[in-house]
Every structure is written in structure tokens, then in C-alpha cells.
Amino acid sequence: MTGQPAISDTPWLDQDAEPFIKIRSVTKKFGNVTAVNNVDLDIYQGELFCLLGGSGCGKTTLLRMLSGFEVPTSGTITIDGSDMSSVPPYERPTNMMFQSYALFPHMTVEKNVAYGLKQDKVPSGEIVDRVDEILRLVELQDFKKRKPHQLSGGQRQRVALARALIKQPKLLLLDEPLAALDKKLREQTQFELMNIQEQVGITFVVVTHDQEEAMTLSSRIAVMDQGQFMQIGTPTEIYEFPETRFVADFIGSANIIEGRIIEDGSDHVRVKTDLGEIYIDHGQSTKEGDRVWIAIRPEKIHLSKEPPAEPGPNQAVGQVDDIGYLGDTSIYKILLEGGRIVDVTAPNQIRPKSRTHRITWEEEVYLHWEASSAVLLTK
Numbered sequence: 001m002t003g004q005p006a007i008s009d010t011p012w013l014d015q016d017a018e019p020f021i022k023i024r025s026v027t028k029k030f031g032n033v034t035a036v037n038n039v040d041l042d043i044y045q046g047e048l049f050c051l052l053g054g055s056g057c058g059k060t061t062l063l064r065m066l067s068g069f070e071v072p073t074s075g076t077i078t079i080d081g082s083d084m085s086s087v088p089p090y091e092r093p094t095n096m097m098f099q100s101y102a103l104f105p106h107m108t109v110e111k112n113v114a115y116g117l118k119q120d121k122v123p124s125g126e127i128v129d130r131v132d133e134i135l136r137l138v139e140l141q142d143f144k145k146r147k148p149h150q151l152s153g154g155q156r157q158r159v160a161l162a163r164a165l166i167k168q169p170k171l172l173l174l175d176e177p178l179a180a181l182d183k184k185l186r187e188q189t190q191f192e193l194m195n196i197q198e199q200v201g202i203t204f205v206v207v208t209h210d211q212e213e214a215m216t217l218s219s220r221i222a223v224m225d226q227g228q229f230m231q232i233g234t235p236t237e238i239y240e241f242p243e244t245r246f247v248a249d250f251i252g253s254a255n256i257i258e259g260r261i262i263e264d265g266s267d268h269v270r271v272k273t274d275l276g277e278i279y280i281d282h283g284q285s286t287k288e289g290d291r292v293w294i295a296i297r298p299e300k301i302h303l304s305k306e307p308p309a310e311p312g313p314n315q316a317v318g319q320v321d322d323i324g325y326l327g328d329t330s331i332y333k334i335l336l337e338g339g340r341i342v343d344v345t346a347p348n349q350i351r352p353k354s355r356t357h358r359i360t361w362e363e364e365v366y367l368h369w370e371a372s373s374a375v376l377l378t379k
Contacts, residue, residue, distance in 0.1 A: 011044035012220065018081075020045040020203055021066070021171070026075035028061050028227075035061040037227035038075070048197050048204045050214040053224035054250075059207045060175060062224075066205060067096045067173050080170055093170035099179055101160035103148045110135070110144035113162045120167070134162045137196060154185045161193070165200060174206045178213060190216045211251055215239065223247050239297075244379050248295035255301075255342050256377075257294045261286050269376060270313070274338050279313035281371035286378060293377040298343040300373035303332060304366045305359060314374075316367040318342065320359060334365060342367065 011017040019042035028036040036058040043049045051059040064070040065077060068089035077084045080093060103112050110131050117127045135141045138158040148156055157177065164172055177193070178186045194217060197204050208214050214221050215235040223230045223238060223246075231238060231247045242248035245256055259273035264286050271278045271294060278294055286292060308315055316336055324331035332344045344367065359365060 009219075011046075012042065017044060019043060020047075020080055021205075022076075022078040023062075024076045024078075026062070026065065026072045026077060028058075028065060028070060029073045034227055036065070036072075039227070039229055041222060041229065041232070043203065043205065045203055046201055047219045048194065048206065048217055050206045050208060050218035050221045051224060052208055052211065052214040052221050054209055057224040058227040059224050063096075063173050063175055063205065063207045066171070067094055068092050069096075094173055095164045095167055095169040095171075096173040096175065097160050097164040097177055099176040101156050101180075103156060103159060103163075105148055108145050108147055109140060109151070109159050112148070112159055113144075113166055116163065116167050130166055134166045137165075137199065138162045138192075152185075153181050154189055157181065157189060158192075161196065165196075165202065169202065171203050171205065174204060176208055177206065178208075178210075186210075186213070187216075193217065215251075223250060225250075240375075242295060242375060242377070245293050245295070245377055248375065248377060253298050253343055253345075254295040255298065257296070259292055259294060261288050261290045261292060264288050264290075268371070271376070274340060275316045275336065275342075277313040278374060279371050280374050280376055282376075284376045284378070286376070290378070295375045295377055296369055296373060298331070298345040299329075301342070301344045301367050301369045303334075303344045303346055303359065304368075305363065307366050308368055314369050314371060316342065318365060318367065320361050320363050320365055323359075323361060332359065332365075334367060 021043040023039060023041040025038055025040060026036060027034065027038050039062070051062060053059045061070060065072055068084065068087060084092060104115065107115070113134060114127050114131050117130065132141065135144055138161060140155060140158055140162065143151065143155060148159065151159065157180070178189055181189060190213060206217060218235060220232065220234055221238050222232045225246055231243045238247065238251055242251065248254045249256060257273050257275055257278070259271040259278065261269055262272045263270040267282065269280050269284055269286060271280070271292060273294065318334040318336040320332055321335040321341060322333035327348070329345050329347050332346065334342045334344055336342060
């Protein structure tokens, strides 16, 4: 399959770039229930874009509106410059890969993949060539005579992907494409999917509830809740610079701490909290006395048996309440004097000489973090 022309890695930053998909003021209601609530979104050609959220947030409904299986109650959807309002699913420049894969059990791999081309009455010689090409792309050329029940879950997933790609859609929609795979295979397949998408150059829109999957796969993510976008950005932006408590808590893990602004500088803020004073080395649109929240990722907190050389902000002392050992990392639950539990994660970079070198249960420990590590949230 021939790839598309090379495009910018960050077209959303180019003011002159034309979005491939334009979603404008789209609302979808089912009776009295609003599944998608007045959303706007631009997706650019060649992106691998993820709609991320929990069950019932509206992400699958939005995907189905892109495919034409649902019609917006109000608003417009444009794909490649064409208004999709009155275009049925079978006439849209899209294809959809379903969570169940929906393979025909009585057909071989090559017949499953060729099915759409046969329905379109493509010449048989061209069908053979295109099927061989796409099966090589997904590394299933040696399995074309097998039937779905003779394949592993990952192989069935790639058959479904090949069948969706062979018609060369301009837009591929994927609904929880890796949900049926076990953790290790899912992680492996994420990179395979990224490589295939890069080779074919087709725009992918993926729906998932899996945060790690979205972070690994996507060029950008739209975090959804209650039918609205809570934040749209690159994985780094979403994780390192969450805009709300919801996003900070939903993506990864975060210690969310409430406080009051006691100093509001142009390049820093100081916040009074039940952990003590927290100093953040970046400014924010706040004023003294404002109620705010601070998010600190567990891996950004340093844990030590030794007290800091000097007292100051961004420090706390507590007792190890619980430990989760994950092999490469350990999760520590630290109980502070006021009763708050703070999560800290630490990499197990060096194998300890003995158990006495480890931080263990009920030990007194000291916490500190850098001034740049905390994120100030006003909502």
C-alpha cells in the first residue's frame, strides 16, 4: 500500500494548516440524555488521534457520528472539506474497525480481507495483489489460508486491521481496537499499530478507555467526560500540564492537594496547604487568598530515610503505611501527621544488598520535590 505524502509532525501548531476533520458545535441526544454536548474539534491529516474517557463519556458516540452510524442532533462534521450531514456511512471516505473484529468465521484470512473489494466488484487480479500487499504489511502473509479460529488474538486483530485498510479509506475509525488482548500482547501491538499507521499515512481516530494506550499511541488526545472535552493536547501536555483536577487525576496518578495562595508572583506562587508551604516556580493567573489545588505526580516526589539538610517549602515527613512492589518500581503509601496519605513511586534501579537497605513498613521517611514538579490548578 502506498503511503501518503509526508506531512508536518505538528500540523495543529500551523495556523495555515487546514484540518482534515472539523467538528463544530456537535451535540447528540438520546431522548433526555445528552451523550455529546456542543463540542468542537479539529483533527489533521496523518494524525493518530485518541478519544479517551471512561464509560458513558461520549467517546464512542462521537466516533459513530464520524462514521455515519449516528447523526448529530445539532452541529456539523466535515471530513476532507465535505460536509457529512447527509452522507450515509457507505459513501463516506471512512472505514471502521470494531472492538469485536467481526471476522467471518467460515472464511480464510485472505477471503476476510478481500471481502470489501469483492463487494465493490474490484477486478480479481487487483484483489489478489492488494490482499498480498496488505497481508505483508501486517505480517500475516504466511497465514492467509487459515480461518479466524486458527489464529491468536493478536493475529485476528491484524486481520481486522488489514480488512479495514485494504479499501484505502481516508479515515480509519478504531473502537477499543486492543481491548481483547492481554496486557503484554496489547503493549506489543500498540507499537505495531503505530508503525502501520505511519507507513500507510492514513488518519486514525481511536477510541479507548486505557490511559497508557492513549499515551503510547497518539499524536494528540482529547480527554472526555460527560459529553465534553476536558482537555486536548499531546500526551506530554496532558500528563505534565493538566488543566483541571479531573484531567490530573484521570491521566496517571496524582496527589491532589487543596490550598490557598499566600504569594502571587509573576514567576512563582506560594501556597499554604496541610502539607506545609508549597513553592511553585511558574506564575499563574491567581491572586492572594484564592482557593487552588496542586497536583504532584508520585514519581516526582523524592523519598529518603534522611532529613533534608535545611527546612523549607516542598517538604513533608511521614511514615510508610503500605508498599506495593512492582519489580521495576515500588509504590509507597506515606501517612502524614495530619492523616493524609501521599503516594510516592520510586524506580528499583539498584538491587539492594539486603532487606535492611530498603525503605520498609512503618519507617519514618522524608519527602521533597522540585519547585517545577507541582502543577497549580484553579478548577
